[in-house]
Amino acid sequence: MLDTCDFKTQYVLHLADDALVLGQRLSGWCGHGPILEQDIAISNISLDLIGLARQYYQYAAELIGGDTTEDSLAYFRESREFYNHLIVEQPNGDWGDTMSRQFYFDTFHFFQLQHLTRSEDLRLREIATKALKETTYHAQFSAEWIIRLGDGTKESRKRVQKSITHHFPYALEFFETTEFDKQAHDLNLGPDVRELKDKWIEKVREVLNIATLDDINSDAVAKKGGKRGIHSEEHGLILAEMQSVARSYPDAKW
Amino acid sequence: MAEVSEDSIMNTLSGVMDPEVPVLSVIDLGVIRDVRINQSHVEVDIAPTYTGCPAMDVISSSVEEAIIKLGVSKVEVNTVLTPPWTTDWISEDGKRKLLDYGIAPPKNEGNQKRELFQSAPEIACPRCKSNDTSCVSLFGSTACKSLYRCNACLEPFDYFKCL
Numbered sequence: 001m002l003d004t005c006d007f008k009t010q011y012v013l014h015l016a017d018d019a020l021v022l023g024q025r026l027s028g029w030c031g032h033g034p035i036l037e038q039d040i041a042i043s044n045i046s047l048d049l050i051g052l053a054r055q056y057y058q059y060a061a062e063l064i065g066g067d068t069t070e071d072s073l074a075y076f077r078e079s080r081e082f083y084n085h086l087i088v089e090q091p092n093g094d095w096g097d098t099m100s101r102q103f104y105f106d107t108f109h110f111f112q113l114q115h116l117t118r119s120e121d122l123r124l125r126e127i128a129t130k131a132l133k134e135t136t137y138h139a140q141f142s143a144e145w146i147i148r149l150g151d152g153t154k155e156s157r158k159r160v161q162k163s164i165t166h167h168f169p170y171a172l173e174f175f176e177t178t179e180f181d182k183q184a185h186d187l188n189l190g191p192d193v194r195e196l197k198d199k200w201i202e203k204v205r206e207v208l209n210i211a212t213l214d215d216i217n218s219d220a221v222a223k224k225g226g227k228r229g230i231h232s233e234e235h236g237l238i239l240a241e242m243q244s245v246a247r248s249y250p251d252a253k254w
Numbered sequence: 255m256a257e258v259s260e261d262s263i264m265n266t267l268s269g270v271m272d273p274e275v276p277v278l279s280v281i282d283l284g285v286i287r288d289v290r291i292n293q294s295h296v297e298v299d300i301a302p303t304y305t306g307c308p309a310m311d312v313i314s315s316s317v318e319e320a321i322i323k324l325g326v327s328k329v330e331v332n333t334v335l336t337p338p339w340t341t342d343w344i345s346e347d348g349k350r351k352l353l354d355y356g357i358a359p360p361k362n363e364g365n366q367k368r369e370l371f372q373s374a375p376e377i378a379c380p381r382c383k384s385n386d387t388s389c390v391s392l393f394g395s396t397a398c399k400s401l402y403r404c405n406a407c408l409e410p411f412d413y414f415k416c417l
Contacts, residue, residue, distance in 0.1 A: 023306075037401065041393035048397065051306020126335035130305055133340075133417050141392050 007183035009063045010083065011190060012124070013073070014180060014227060016056030017084035020074060021235075022105060023049030024242050028092050041141060042098070048134045055127045075246035079235045083180075086226035087170035089235045093163065096156070099145040100163035104171035106139035107203050108196065115191035124189060143207045150211025161213055172222035174200070181227075258324050263289050263296065266324060270316050274309045274396045275414075277355045280317060284343025287334050295328035296321055301339040304397040304417070341417050356380050358402065358413040377413050379404035389413075 005013070026046035033039025057070035087105060092098045113135055116128035149160035175197040184190040205216060225231065246252075268281045280286055280300075288299040298317055302310050310333075318329045341360035344352075349359035358377045374389035384406035392415070394401040399412040 037391040037393075040395065041391055044393040044397050047306035047308065048304065049306065051304065055305060122336075126338070130302075130335060130338045134305060137392055137415070 005064065007180045008121075008187070008189060009060055010180040011184040012056050012060040012063065014083035014178075016053045016060060016073070017082045018088050018105075018109075019049045019056065020053035021082070021084045021238060022088040022102075023047070023053060024238055025088065025090075025092060026098070026102075029098065034095050038095070045102075045138050045141070048131075048138065052127070052131050052134075055131075059123050059127070071246065075243045079231050079239055080229040082231065082235065082239075083178075083227050083229060084231075085170070085173050086223055086232060087167060087173065089226070089232060089238060090167065090170060091234060094159060095145075096149050096160035097163040097167075099142050099149065100160065100167045101170075102138070103142040103146045103207070104167055104174075104204070106135060106142050107207075108171070108174045108200055109135050110139045111196045111199050112191060112193075115196070119190060120188035146207055146213070147211040150208070150213040157212070160211075164208065164213055165217070168216060169220045169223045172220060173224040173226060176222055176224045176227065178227045258291060258296065258321075258326055260289055260291065262324060263291075263298075263321060266320050267317065270313070270320050272309060273312045273316075274398075275352070275355070275357065277351045278344075278348050280313060282345050282348030282351060284345060284348070285313070285339060286317075295330055296326050297330045297332060299332050299334045301334055301337075301343070303339050307397050309396075339417075341414065344414075352414055353380050356411060357399065358411060360414045360416040362416060374400070375416070377402055379407060379409070380411055381409055382407040387411075 023046045026042050026049065029039065029042040030046070031039065033042055053074070054070055057073045060073055061068045061070050085105075087101055090097075090101055110132070113128045113132040116124050117132060119125045119128065146160065146164070149156040150164075151157070152160075175193050177193055181190070181193055185192045201216065208215065226235075264281065264286075267286055268279045270280045272278045272280065272283055275283075283303070285301050285303060286298065287301050288297075290297040298321070300310075300314060300317065314331045314333075318331055321329045342362065344360065352359045358380045361375050361377060374392070376385060377387055377389075378385050379387050379402075382404060384404055386405040387402050388405060390401045390403050390410065392400050394412050394415075398414055398417070400415045401410060402413050403410050
């Protein structure tokens with residue numbers, strides 16, 4: 001699909017895929033949260049992300065035209081046609097893994113949306129203006145958890161440190177520029193992702209420091225590929241579960 | 255199509271309740287942005303509250319159903335994103351109804367609401383009115399609420415968080 005869509009559509013799909021895949025991942029916590037409040041919180045964040053994905057997919061479907069709908073984009077594309085960052089497809093693991101993944105993503109998402117509220121494209125501006133406020137709550141929630149786990153017990157610190165270190169190279173993919181990023185930036189649709197890096201690093205460092213966790217590894221190399229449709233094995237498993245009903249009953253209506 | 259006026263439609267809509275906060279009508283909530291009466295149909299513009307709020311689809315179909323009961327043959331419900339809905343759109347009447355229902359209404363925190371890592375706002379207990387409360391979880395029973403606890407009367411309560 002990358003070959004057949006214009007850059008703007010690819011960019012919108014990339015934004016949508018991040019929200020959908022992470023929303024789907026987080027939904028796996030529903031009924032399994034460590035305590036009721038966290039179960040509810042993570043399910044709410046999942047809902048916000050899936051709602052956001054719908055807004056982007058509806059827009060992408062309009063840009064593509066024809067028979068394309070938000071559902072066909074979510075349920076009938078193959079793994080290679082998804083442009084989400086690798087970090088969002090990483091497994092939920094334990095609560096520390098989920099919160100590390102979430103903390104890196106939310107902090108990036110906040111700065112990305114902040115920029116999108118000034119997009120040349122009215123629709124992206126509208127979607128981002130709404131999502132930014134919700135994301136502020138997500139970012140606060142995940143940062144608080146990093147602090148609580150890092151500055152918590154010996155065991156919680158050890159485990160969250162491992163998760164934070166493990167996810168860091170994946171997070172660096174946020175700042176890798178693809179052709180659609182470049183085009184989107186040239187058309188003033190979205191940010192130059194490289195320029196978001198300093199702000200992101202500063203915020204991440206601030207939280208890690210409060211959490212008494214180790215500083216980031218400045219020698220880390222980005223794990224990348226997701227934005228070009230090259231995913232981990234995990235991605236196929238996520239899609240298999242998420243798309244199975246729609247693919248078994250392709251014309252089913254609610 | 256039966257004769258309908260904007261007043262009669264608005265009057266009907268004041269009886270269409272938010273399924274998750276059943277004391278608030280769609281008018282109190284401030285989601286109805288425009289009603290247009292055309293020759294063959296009625297168009298209603300609705301602003302979504304939370305992006306992923308599962309109640310929005312129910313609200314749209316309840317609005318459609320209520321207007322059809324007035325004898326209108328076709329109703330078109332459109333979603334509009336601009337200006338975005340915020341908690342400032344909840345009417346004063348709506349805020350009073352929330353409080354009576356036991357949900358602390360949103361407290362405007364001004365520009366602070368877009369800052370990363372702000373502290374939770376101080377909210378008075380809707381039951382005993384004490385200011386000695388604490389935030390248990392930013393995310394409550396629905397997307398739009400946070401869970402608080404009153405340290406004076408020891409009761410938990412919902413706070414309709416500011417958006």
